[in-house]
Amino acid sequence: MQQASFTLSDIRFSAMNFLALREHSAKELKEKLGRKFSSVELIDEAIAGLIEHNLQSDERFCQAFVSMRQRQGKGSVVIKIELREKGVSPELIAQFLDDTDDVWFELARDVWSRKFRGATPADARERAKQMRFLHSRGFASRHIQAVFVASPGEKGDF
Template structure:
């Protein structure tokens, strides 16, 4: 698009179309709009207006993102890092991740059980399972919890 034909309404409509597909962080939204329209003063204005109207929310985006990544079997450390990269403030991340402190150990157990089906027979196997959970982004305390209590039916 030519720079002189771009107006605030076009940018706002593009932003709303992106948000209709899925939640976006303000940073993601800005990056996509800048890619499409270049550095335009209307981009910041459009995003600020959407935030003010409640159409864009980093908190809502983070909550949806956390749920999605939990369904994929990812841990709190990885999720926190990914959200930080997407521009979600650390203070908000701490609240949202810590709200679910009881979920992370249980999720680590489920992920370990789904992958390995049984507790490790020796130290070498335990180390392998621990490395797997670590690669999935679980914190050390959650990894330890995956080996302490036995899942139902295990």
């Protein structure tokens, strides 16, 4: 922690530097600033000011975070957990993370296809291995099951 005196503008400047690099949730920002500055009251005041001026937005953070994790091939289950840990409200999570959306089924199939090169599992053991992989990436059971069921218009995969 910084021992020298600091002002609200010092904290705000530091917060702006964090936000210039990427979106942060309010909780993340508070934690990072708390490691640098000792005044919880000034940190709260600085964050409230940033929110008021729309410089920090949990909504923007949530949207950017979901998009980033999808590009990384992560499923909705793990993304929900991470968003909760970052202090995002359940309402915002529900707004930006509809796990009934077809995008999750497509993403699970794409991740599976890249990892296993579309190779049909030869037996139950190989199928279980592939399913465990998708589970470890954070996909819901229904998304994983859909990967192993032929889509309409396709030849039966499995």
